[in-house]
Amino acid sequence: MPYNRIIGVMLLLSVSRVAEMPSVALAAVPLPVTIGVLTHRNTAATLARWQPTADYLSTTLPQYYFCIMPLSFNAVEATVTSGNLDLLLVNPSLYVMLSTRYRVSRIATLRTRRQQFTTIAHDQFGREPGLSRFASVIFTRAVADTPQNLAELRGRKISAVAALSLGGFQIAQAVLQQHDIELKNDTHITFTGSHDAVVTAVLSGQADVGIVRTGILERFAADKLLDLQHIRILGQQFHSNFPLLHSSPLYPEWPFSILTNTDATLAQQVAIALLKMPPDSAAAIASDNAGWTVPLDYQPVQELLQTLQLPPYQPSSNSLANIIIQHWLSVLIATMILIIMATLTGWVFRLNYQLNRAKIQLEQRQQFILDAVAEGIFGVDLTGRITFANRAIEKLTNWSAVDLIGAEEHALLHHTQTNGEPFRIEYCPICATLRDHKARFIEEDIFWCSDGCWVSIEYSAAPLRDDRAQVIGAVIVVRDITHRRALAERLRQLEIEHSHITRLTTLGEMVSSIGHEINQPLTAIATNARACLRLINTNQADITICQDVLTRIAEQSERAAEVIRQMRRLGCKQETQAAPIAVAALFDTVRVLLGQDARRADVTLQFDVTPITTMVLAQEIQIAQVLLNLTRNALEAMNETPNKRRVILLRAAIRSEQPDQIELRVADTGPGLARGVAQHLFEPFVTTKPNGLGLGLSISSRIIEAHGSSLQVETTPGIGTTFSFTLPRVFNTTIPLVSSTAIDTNDSGAKERL
Structure with missing residues (x-):
């Protein structure tokens, strides 16, 4: 117990000794003292519960006669202001409101009885400690169709005691506000006027959820009116040394208060009498409490009312109606003047607003x-x-x-x-x-x-x-014009590189075809020349002349063989130096270089590149040369195709069986290839064009092979032809270069012949 409470109790006990001294000056007729008691059940029940307390005070203080006045929630404030009360017993929220408005002060705090709910040790005098705090209980029947937690209360029928009931409504209201639930807006709330009626409404199914103060459910259980096993507590909380079911923080119990007109001596004597009330007295048993304790701190209740903006902390409202009634003429004249001024001002502001708005709209439109x-x-x-x-x-x-x-x-x-x-x-x-x-x-x-x-x-x-x-x-x-200049420069570079690659590739194809045939006689010349040298070395010929002639023959033949070997190496499959390139850039090259030709031939070029097929690993100029060659072949193949069917589609897609490969396809709607042509299509000098050399597809096939793939063809006569090949897909820019198998250019055949 705090020191200030201990000192207060000692002072009250010292005063009690003086009050217990006999006095012959007491009046023969006891003075009447009225105790106003808040009732939340009915008048008869309130009198039955609290009249024994009044009788106890009358017996303890015989110079007074105490009587109980039951008060409803709505009648408390009016009765306090009437001056007909001497003492007051209400719930903590009403006490806070009355203490703020009418300076009502507390002299004791109730201690509720707890031995019927739990087993607890008594003090050294055999008295039960009791409970000086209470809370709200939010409960429902423990069946399937009732709420399982506080979040499920929206739209439910809820029964509470009264709007001014602290334990029967206000505490639970604050708890639910923390869960973003407003009882008066988000639920169907009804007030029954008593805690018993709330429990009855829930048990009968008239309400889904009930709100009562702590101890009510345990009292019903003790009276065999309900089974707590069939009750579900929503948002249940647990506090030490508090055995009752509850769903909220704890607040101080009801205070016994005095009014401003209460005699100070009476207040002291009543306070001492209440503190000395035995827990087993008839008054304590009738009121179902364990006596009284020194007044507690009611700051938590004040904070609760401030949070809920309840009296006396509701938003202030000035009595404008009274002011208007008292000064109606002045208010009328002032109102008329204000209306005239407001009308003129509004007209001027409206004109100014319209002008400014027109100006702003014009500026915005221009912008x-x-x-x-x-x-x-x-x-x-x-x-x-x-x-x-x-x-x-x-x-x-x-x-x-x-x-x-x-x-x-x-x-x-x-x-x-x-x-x-x-x-x-x-x-x-x-x-x-x-x-x-x-x-x-x-x-x-x-x-x-x-x-x-x-x-x-x-x-x-x-x-x-x-x-x-x-x-x-x-x-x-x-x-x-940066992009335009870049495109022009790119077009010039592409034309130069395209011409260069075409010449080198064509040279490689031709040299590879004839190199082997030329190398055989040259090897024979070199062999014969070296044989002649051996004859000279054996003194079978004119050594000086033969050595000079045959040495020159051998040197020239070896030189010719070296040239042939270099030309064959140039035409063989060398390792491709690849780099990540954008498929869109390759297609853009086709569009830039062949767009005009396609329009002239009335052919529609279509490109299909999905975001996941944007990058491949390849040699850009060589792949561009392949796409250009295939697209130009498709353009020339559709000369006899009706104009409505002239379409070339360049498409890039991921192969389902090889997710790490991008397949590039060039499809046309031309006449297709004749039977037997497709299997020889990639051989040098095989062509279906009257003036063609037959090197374009051969070069393209070799380029694709150098990239580790192969050029495929699908054709349907009368429908069209599709060329396709695959390139490695680039997932990031750190992928190592792709290499193909290089051809061994060492001519071991010459050694065998030698």
Whole structure:
């Protein structure tokens, strides 16, 4: 027990000794004392429970006569203000409200009886300690269709005691608010007026869930009116030394209070009498409690009411109605003046609002138009400072609108040439337009970006005029030509590399075909020459002449054989130096180089690349050469195909049986291949074209073989032809290079013949 409570009890006991001294001055007729008691059952039950306490006080303090006045929740405040009460016994929430509004003060706190619920040791005098705190119980029947936890209370029928009942509603309301459930909005709440009625409503099925204070369910169980095994406690909590079922934190029990008009001597004597009430007295047994203790701290109850915004902590409301009734004429005149002023002010504000809105809408519309244009657009005034800019110019230069607007255009974007020399302002075309008011178009120039890099552009500068046709600046429209220049350079490089690879591959095919035939007689010449040398060495011929001639023959024959071996090595399958490349880039090469030819031939080029087939491991120029060759063959094959059917599809997809391979297909809707042609199609000099050399498909097949795959063909006469091959799929850029098996170019046959 806190020290301040111990000191309070000692003071009260010392006062009790004085109160117990006999006095001859006592009046013969006892003074009446009225105790207001909150009732949440019925009047008869309240009188039966608390009248013994009044009788105990009357016996202990014979100079007074104590009587009980049962009070409903709604009658408590009015009775307190009437002055007809001397003492008060209400629940803690009502006490906090009354203490705030009417300075009601507590002198003792109730201790509820607990021996019927649990076995507990008594104190040294054989008295039961009792419970000075209580809580709310949220319960339901333990059946399948009732809620299993607090989260399932939404939409349920809930029965509670009263809106002002602390244990029978308010504590549970705070608990459910922590679970985002508002009892009055999220559930069907009804108030029965008593704890017994709540339990009866739940047991009868009229309510899904009930809210009562602690001890009610145990009392019903003790009276054999219910079985606790058939009850489910929702949100059950556990606190030490508190055996009752509960679903909330604990709060101090009911306080016994005095009013401002209560005599101080009476208050002291009543407090002492209550503290000395034995737990086994008739009054304690009748009220079903274990006596009284020193008043507890009711700060938790105050915090609860503040959280729920309940009296006396509900939001304040000024009595505007009373003010209006008392000063109705002044209020009427002031209201009329305010209405007139508000009307005029509103009219002016409305006109101003409409003008501003029209201006804003016009500016927004202009900005929307500017932002919708793909080209960068910005304006400058006569001093060369930027006045507006669209999003495209921000994206192009990486300068934000905040950086652009107000900055000098030449100093920000146009200050330096690509060679690092300053770009003099007198040579700036934009500044020239500001000077002579003439429009200009610049085919190629640069703008400097925020990161210190420059971008290739073309732009036009035109003078900007006001409504009086006076030049107030210039408008510059900028187009990024970096990609166009890159495409042009790429096209030039592709043409050079394509021509180079075609020549080398054709040379390799031809040399490989004739190299073997030329190497045999050369080897024979070298062998004969060396035989002649052996004859000379054996003194069977003119040594000097033969040695000179045969040495030259041997040298020339070996030189010729070396040339042949180099040419054959050039045409053999060498290891491909591969790198990760984008399939889309390969298809783009076909589109750029053959797009015009396809349009001229009225052929539709279609490309199909999924996101997961974007990268392959290959030699870019060689694969591009294959796709170009296959696509051009398809173009030429559809000369006799009806125009509506002329379609070429280039497609990249993952092979289901080989997820690490990307299959590239070139399919056309041409006439197909004749029978017997497909099996010889990849041999050199085999062609179906009147003027063809028969090397294109042979070269393509060798390139694909060098990449570790093979060129496949599928044809259906009258339907079309499809060429396909596979390349390794790139999952990341650190994949090692793919290598194919190289051909051994060592000519061991010559050694055998020798």
